[in-house]
Amino acid sequence: LYVSRMDQSSSDASRPSLQQRLHQLTDVEKSIDVLLKNAQFCLNELAKEKQVGKSKMDEASANFRNALNFVESTLSSNMAYLSNVCVGTPHQGSTFAAHHKMALAAQCEQSLHSELASLTKAHFPKDERVGADDDQWMETTQLSIENSSGNTSILNSSG
Numbered sequence: 038l039y040v041s042r043m044d045q046s047s048s049d050a051s052r053p054s055l056q057q058r059l060h061q062l063t064d065v066e067k068s069i070d071v072l073l074k075n076a077q078f079c080l081n082e083l084a085k086e087k088q089v090g091k092s093k094m095d096e097a098s099a100n101f102r103n104a105l106n107f108v109e110s111t112l113s114s115n116m117a118y119l120s121n122v123c124v125g126t127p128h129q130g131s132t133f134a135a136h137h138k139m140a141l142a143a144q145c146e147q148s149l150h151s152e153l154a155s156l157t158k159a160h161f162p163k164d165e166r167v168g169a170d171d172d173q174w175m176e177t178t179q180l181s182i183e184n185s186s187g188n189t190s191i192l193n194s195s196g
Contacts, residue, residue, distance in 0.1 A: 058115060065111050068104040075101040 053061065075097045082088050082097075 071104045
């Protein structure tokens with residue numbers, strides 16, 4: 038268990054942060070602009086009867102390929118990240134696990150409350166309560182339980 042937590046924390050450190058992901062997407066936008074400019078230059082040169090030179094065309098096409106590779110790799114990594122987010126796997130900013138644990142804890146608390154109420158009814162039936170009227174019995178069987186938010190909730194075990 039300790040090893041898996043260490044592996045998870047080291048893999049979290051290697052993952053880009055949300056700000057880094059947004060910066061990458063800004064860089065992708067700039068690269069798309071470079072792609073369009075290089076493509077426009079190549080098409081304009083091909084449309085001319087007398088072209089500038091092969092070296093300029095090769096440079097523009099190499100810049101186009103480099104920008105295209107950057108855009109493709111960056112978008113692929115971000116799409117893989119988003120597919121993990123949609124599936125519910127742990128990721129930066131994920132609150133799914135925390136919400137799930139809270140829901141399970143609330144369900145467990147509710148189950149314990151109902152089990153306690155049924156045990157109280159089974160072991161302390163109403164007719165065995167000697168010398169106590171209903172109001173006093175309810176006051177003595179109420180349990181004060183501190184919940185996770187610090188508020189006190191009252192459980193009436195008689196009912």
